[in-house]
Each structure stands twice: as structure tokens, then as C-alpha cells.
Amino acid sequence: MQSRLISGFQNILGKTGVLSTPEDLAVYSYDGTFSEARPDIVVLPETTEQVSRIVKLAAEARIPIVPRGMGSGLAAASVPFPEGGIVLCLTRMNHILEVDPENSTVQAEAGVVTADLQEAVEKFGLFYPPDPSSIRHSTIGGNVACNAGGPRCLKYGVTGDYVLGLEVVLADGRILKTGGKPIKDVTGYDLNGLFTGSEGTLGIVTEVLLRLITRPSNFKTALAEFTSLDDASRTVSAILMAGIVPASLELMDRTAIQCIEEAMNLGLNTEIEASLIIETDGTDEHTVMREIEACVSICHESGASSVKIAQNEAERNALWKARRSMAPSLARKAPNKLGEDITVPRSAIPEVVQRLRLISEKYGLPVVIFGHAGDGNLHPNILFDKRQPEQWAKVERMVGEIFETSLSLGGTLSGEHGVGVLKRPYLERALGSVSIEIQRNIKYAFDPFNILNPGKMFTE
Amino acid sequence: MEVLPNIEKPIETDYLNCIRCGLCLAVCPTYREHLNEISGPRGRVALARKSLEGELELSTNLVEQMNACFACLACNEICPVGIKPAELTLSMRYVQEQVKPASWKQRLFRDLISHPVRLEIATLPLRIYEHSGIRKLIYQLRLTNLLPSQVRDMEAMLPHLPQRPLRQVLPERIDAYSKSHLRVGFFLGCAQNLLYAKESKATVRVLARNGCTVITPKDVQCCGMPARGYGRLDLVRAQAKHNIAAFEKVDVKVIVTDCATCGSILKNYGTLLKDDAEWASRAEVFSSCVRDVSEFLAEIPLEKPMGKIEARVTYHDPCHLRRGQKVWQQPRALLSLINGLEYIELPEADWCCGSAGSQLITHYETSTKVMDRKIDNLASTGAQIIASGCPGCQMQLNTAVQRRDLDVRVVHPVTLLDEAYEAENAK
Numbered sequence: 001m002q003s004r005l006i007s008g009f010q011n012i013l014g015k016t017g018v019l020s021t022p023e024d025l026a027v028y029s030y031d032g033t034f035s036e037a038r039p040d041i042v043v044l045p046e047t048t049e050q051v052s053r054i055v056k057l058a059a060e061a062r063i064p065i066v067p068r069g070m071g072s073g074l075a076a077a078s079v080p081f082p083e084g085g086i087v088l089c090l091t092r093m094n095h096i097l098e099v100d101p102e103n104s105t106v107q108a109e110a111g112v113v114t115a116d117l118q119e120a121v122e123k124f125g126l127f128y129p130p131d132p133s134s135i136r137h138s139t140i141g142g143n144v145a146c147n148a149g150g151p152r153c154l155k156y157g158v159t160g161d162y163v164l165g166l167e168v169v170l171a172d173g174r175i176l177k178t179g180g181k182p183i184k185d186v187t188g189y190d191l192n193g194l195f196t197g198s199e200g201t202l203g204i205v206t207e208v209l210l211r212l213i214t215r216p217s218n219f220k221t222a223l224a225e226f227t228s229l230d231d232a233s234r235t236v237s238a239i240l241m242a243g244i245v246p247a248s249l250e251l252m253d254r255t256a257i258q259c260i261e262e263a264m265n266l267g268l269n270t271e272i273e274a275s276l277i278i279e280t281d282g283t284d285e286h287t288v289m290r291e292i293e294a295c296v297s298i299c300h301e302s303g304a305s306s307v308k309i310a311q312n313e314a315e316r317n318a319l320w321k322a323r324r325s326m327a328p329s330l331a332r333k334a335p336n337k338l339g340e341d342i343t344v345p346r347s348a349i350p351e352v353v354q355r356l357r358l359i360s361e362k363y364g365l366p367v368v369i370f371g372h373a374g375d376g377n378l379h380p381n382i383l384f385d386k387r388q389p390e391q392w393a394k395v396e397r398m399v400g401e402i403f404e405t406s407l408s409l410g411g412t413l414s415g416e417h418g419v420g421v422l423k424r425p426y427l428e429r430a431l432g433s434v435s436i437e438i439q440r441n442i443k444y445a446f447d448p449f450n451i452l453n454p455g456k457m458f459t460e
Numbered sequence: 461m462e463v464l465p466n467i468e469k470p471i472e473t474d475y476l477n478c479i480r481c482g483l484c485l486a487v488c489p490t491y492r493e494h495l496n497e498i499s500g501p502r503g504r505v506a507l508a509r510k511s512l513e514g515e516l517e518l519s520t521n522l523v524e525q526m527n528a529c530f531a532c533l534a535c536n537e538i539c540p541v542g543i544k545p546a547e548l549t550l551s552m553r554y555v556q557e558q559v560k561p562a563s564w565k566q567r568l569f570r571d572l573i574s575h576p577v578r579l580e581i582a583t584l585p586l587r588i589y590e591h592s593g594i595r596k597l598i599y600q601l602r603l604t605n606l607l608p609s610q611v612r613d614m615e616a617m618l619p620h621l622p623q624r625p626l627r628q629v630l631p632e633r634i635d636a637y638s639k640s641h642l643r644v645g646f647f648l649g650c651a652q653n654l655l656y657a658k659e660s661k662a663t664v665r666v667l668a669r670n671g672c673t674v675i676t677p678k679d680v681q682c683c684g685m686p687a688r689g690y691g692r693l694d695l696v697r698a699q700a701k702h703n704i705a706a707f708e709k710v711d712v713k714v715i716v717t718d719c720a721t722c723g724s725i726l727k728n729y730g731t732l733l734k735d736d737a738e739w740a741s742r743a744e745v746f747s748s749c750v751r752d753v754s755e756f757l758a759e760i761p762l763e764k765p766m767g768k769i770e771a772r773v774t775y776h777d778p779c780h781l782r783r784g785q786k787v788w789q790q791p792r793a794l795l796s797l798i799n800g801l802e803y804i805e806l807p808e809a810d811w812c813c814g815s816a817g818s819q820l821i822t823h824y825e826t827s828t829k830v831m832d833r834k835i836d837n838l839a840s841t842g843a844q845i846i847a848s849g850c851p852g853c854q855m856q857l858n859t860a861v862q863r864r865d866l867d868v869r870v871v872h873p874v875t876l877l878d879e880a881y882e883a884e885n886a887k
Contacts, residue, residue: 136486
């Protein structure tokens, strides 16, 4: 990279905000996947103004910028492929600017850790529901850019359902403000919706304004165990058809349970085939209790071998801690794992579970199944050893078949991880050529020189 | 071709399984202050891996990233894969010392710290400073304000020093006050000997009062933790062997320590020497005998003190006790035994205080930032006493309290127990 540009960045950020040693570049070459590509330089801005000035310099020089938060993404969207360019890391923009109890909103810089934001609004009796498993190690800006989900989305919706307004630095360095505190707003296109989930390809989100709700004060969490995976997946529909909307309804298969138990020693029964974690919540204690009891009896009717309700906060926390450690703990079983993120209409859950098992049998590699079954979002994880080329070849074919399965059942490629680099090859099959063309045109309208996270979402 | 052949280095499973999920970033005190990937466990694991695989050189900057870890062990605990990033940074420091040994470490850790007598002589000026009245005068004239902030903070770390090192005054054997039903060894650590002699005296009194005959071997050396922090695993092993032999001579089934840091490495001698045919099983036996004093007091019938201490007290979990030894309920239980104490839980009680051995000296900026977080939490409790069974934490908390001008006493939990017994005697 030209030294003129580097000193330009240093003028904006000072020396500590511009990183370029081989060690710095090495640690900004990855995210939560096994993909890796080294940037030319890393910048750590602290204000929107600084982001804007950096983008202007980069735009003049036509150098790509890859926005990044804490790097927990699961689609390689913040890895600077093919190699080089600027990684713009927003973790130092970490101030909560305003909690407005009267309007139930929070305004925060993009680099605030999502769990910190939740904690801050809870002090006001307010609640920000989305809860990706990475809640303690991902940023709110990254959550918006990837439209993060999580277990609670079954009842409360995803990140995008809470975005009221954004501050975005555009590809030429201009600062755009979208939306505002009003709940209803049909003045012009829904730009919030456009930037949400755009993975840094349309602009760099530097500030967010989020809608909040009243904090539910009562929670009941149950763990139901099944001797058959089919019974467990059928129970999911049975609960929802009974008119109960739990906050979360999580499915784990046998391997998933074994991995968690190995990692956390919670005393889970590892002999069963599947389990469901069900949580009801609300402001009225009796309703919450009645709902969980109804779920418990439906589980029994659907063949659960055991159903237990967490008796205190510690037991409940242990269950959720286990669930959040699910994906990473799989690494104990095999050197590599590839976690997919398909979503199907929830009536298709039993069918998709069966077909996933057939794919696993066909290729002889384990596929661990868990996920947010209540909203049809499953995380089949293929376990393999990347150092064995024949296994990697199988994995690639398996991924293709998993996506085919999802699409053929009316589902989609990704519920919450995003496209990034890893799902690019399948995008056209999922969306169709017309949609791809329109989306490319949108990208061009925002970023004609293709400097914002180029190569993500669409193949070049 | 193998990178760095013929040296002891981390094995593949120590780093290869990292799936880069990032869970560790949430709990890392240095990451949370710098918000830069290189200051967090995941970054350090990536750097260690790349240097061991030959992709990066073992550069000064890379080694510095390993030294910048506070080894608070929070990442070890949270890692769902079972990697121990903090352990890895320590192993990498040893790699560096094998590749390019620093001669000052040889002088400091082998020639000085391994010899209690030399260490006692070397620290004599500190005791003169305390007991000649110079220190008192400096405080009265507020001369510390003239010092650069780091020197002032280091001065503030020092507790009231004993006139003589405890090793020189504590009898090798102290009989139980009443009927003796236990014979226990006491490992007198360097910091306790030289700085916190009063607290260890209290520890021995509490043990003797509760039916223990206490044997304190005088020829023990440093536990090894300082050398470990500076990458001299070879010296740690030598110190371990010396200490194991010293305790074999006195024949005890229990070895008590009132220093969280000593305890955590004493309990690890078995692991550190597991590949040494001559020492493996002896080290295993030694480690299995080691108890933190609060842990041990919870295992024996303990007399409830009748004396009262009227104060609001909180407790800070030393990393080396909470995560290093999984001991956290016992010290709290001790405090709850004392009449008059109003216990209040410290928010983020198990978050590192920033001491991490000598980080206040080597990584001053980060150390004070981490300390400020602790002190904000302490101030929020309104406590008049903060208890913590680790001399490193206590010194850091001393500095913190003085920096913020708080009126809070920093003390070992067992010292409070001793005071409650003494208060009862005085009645």
C-alpha cells in the first residue's frame, strides 16, 4: 500500500488507530470460519467522521474496504478476500449514546457489544430481544449488517425488526442518516431494510437506532428429552399449533447433546436421541407458567421420555450457556466443522431432519443437527477433517445437497449467518437470475466502483 | 520441515483446534480495554500457531503479544473446544527463552529469586524505608505526589512491611493450641515472607487454634510462578523439585498455603513434571496434598469466632484461586462466619484486577485500565473492607484504593477470621 495513503490514515486516526505489522495483519485475516485472507492495512476509527474521511481516501485510490466488528461471523463476510485492502474495524466505536425510555429506543455506536447494549437498556426496564449465540462477542453494527437472529427470534423477530434508524457511511464517504424514532414511517423507500443484512456491501453502518420493548419479567425454561429425533421435531409443530408461542424452541440431536456434555459437564442425559429446550416468557407469572406447563404436556403426549422445568435462574442459565456453546463445542468431535444455516417452513422440519440424516449416511460423515426449530432454522454441522482431501470433496457435495433439500422444501440457504463468501455459489439457484440482477443493480447504485466489501454476496 | 526443532514447544492440539469462534474475547480483560484483536486470546492463539507453523517469525512484536497476556485464565475456562490460550502464551514465552534466552532472567529468577536469603538481603532497603520512618515522612509531606505516576503507583502497592522476614521469626513447628488432631505443612511464599508476614502469622494462628500442628519448612524456594510468567519453565521445574524434596522431609499429608498464586502452581507440579520419570509420581503426590488455606479450613471442623467486626465487606476473586484452583465459595463462607460483617458481593468479582504478577511494572497502561474497572466496581459496593487471598491482588488493590483515594482496607480473608478470634479473646 502506498505510504502516502498510510500517512493519510495516520493523520486521521493517529498512530494507534492504524495497524500494519505482519502480526496485526495476521489477526485481522479471519472471522469465525476457517477462511483466511490478509488485509494490507487495518484501521480502527473512533468516530463516524473518521470513517467518512477514511472512506474518501480509499475511494479516491479505489482500494477495497472490508468492515468488521468482533469477527464472529460465520460466512466469511468480514474476511478481506481475495487478499489485501483495508479492514475497517469498528470495535472502538463502542458508546451507547442514548436510552430513551419514553420512546423505548436506544441509540448506539456500531461497535457496542450486543450483550452490553442489552444490559444497558435492561437498567431502564427495557428489552432488546435478538440474542445471537455470539451475543457477548459480536457487535450491534455487525448484527445489523448480518441481520442476526437467535433463539428468541421465534417470538420476537430478528435484528431487522428492531432497526428504526441508521447512520451509514456511503462508498464515497458521504454520511447518510435513515429513519428515526417514529414507529411508523412510509416516507420513501425502506432504507433501513436495505442496509440490514447487506453485509457491508452497500455502506458502513456506524450508528444504530433501535426499537425496544418492555422487559419480560418472568421466564420458564424446560428441557424435554426424546428417544426419537422424529418425535422431537414433530413436537415443535404440535406446540405451535396449540397456539403457544414460546420465546424459544431449540432442537438438539444426540451428537449435539454429547458434545455439550463433554464440554460443559452439566449432567445431561447422553443416551437419548434428541432434546428440546423450550422457554416461555412474559410479564405475567401465571401465564408464563401455564404456557410452559402446556408445552410440557404436549411433549409428554408426543413421546418425550423426560421433561424437566428449570427450578431456578442458575439452572436456566446453565441450559442457555450450554445451548450457546453448542456450535463451538463440536470442534471436540472432529478437527473441522462446517455449520450450515438452512431455514424451512416449520411444517417441513420433520422431513428436513430425516433427509439430513440420509445425506449423512450416504456420504459417511456425521451431520450434527441442532437449531431454532421453532422458526424452521436449523444448523446442520458437518464434521470432517480438512487435511483429508477426499473428505473435503464429500463435504462440498454434501453442502450442495443440503441446500437442494432446503430449497426443494420451500426453504432458503441462510436464516441468520448470511451469504458472505461461503454461500455465494448457491445464491443464484436460491434467488433466481432476475433477483440477482436487481440486487447487483442496487449494489452498483450505492457503490459504483465496487470498493465496499467487494466479492461478498455475489460472485464477481 | 519442522519449525523450531529440538526445543520444548506447544503440541498441535494446544492450538490447532481453535475454531476462532471468538467466545474468549468477551472475557479477556486486555481485549476489553484495547478492543483490538491482537490483544485478545483468539489473536494470540493465531499468532502462536502461525509462528509454530513457520508462517510468521518469532519476532519481538509477536513475543510481546504473548507477554501482554495477563494469564487470568478466563479464556481457558470459557473455551468450548478446550484450548487454553493463556497456557499457550506461557508456553510461547518458554519457546522464546529457549530460542533466545534473556540473561537478566537468569540472574533474576535463578540467581536471586531461587535463594530466599539473597532475596531477603536484596529487599532489606524496602524494610529500612518502612521502619526508619522515611516512608511515614514521605506520606506526611505528601512527597509521593512528586513522583511519576507509575512510580507512585508502585510505591502504593507496598503494604506495611514486616521488620524482619517471617521465615526468620516463625518457628519451624507450632503446636496446636488445644488437642492436636492434624499435622499440616505450611508453604511460606516469598510475598508472604517479605511483605505480608502479618497475614501469614495470622494464618498460622488460625490453623493452630483449629487443632493443627503447623510445620513450616524453612528451606523452601519460590513456588515458581514468577519464572513461569517470564518463560523460564526450566527454572520452575528446578524450584518444584526443590520444594517437593523439602516437604518430603517433614512428612505431612496436607500442605497449606495462604497465597493464591503459590497454591495454583504448587497444585500444578504434578502436571509440570509428568514427563520426568524420577519426579512424576512424587510431584503428583505433592500436588494432591496442596490446599489453599480457605479450602482447607472448609474441610475441617472450624470454631466459630465469637468476636465481632463491624464493617461492610466485599470479596475479590484472585484469578489463581477462582479459576486456577476452582476455589471461590470457601473464602466467602469464611467471611459469613464472622459476626458483624455485612457481606456485599462485588460486581464482576472474578474479573482480573490487573496485577497479573508484575504487569503493573511491565504493562502499566493496560494494568491500570483493568484496575480502574475493578475499582469502579469496588466503589459501587460502598464496602469498607475488601478481602482477597492473594498478595498480588492485594498489592494491586492497595494501589487502586490510593489512586482513587478510597477509604477501603485490603486484607486476606483469613486475617479477618484471626481478628475475630482475637476480638473474642480481648473481651
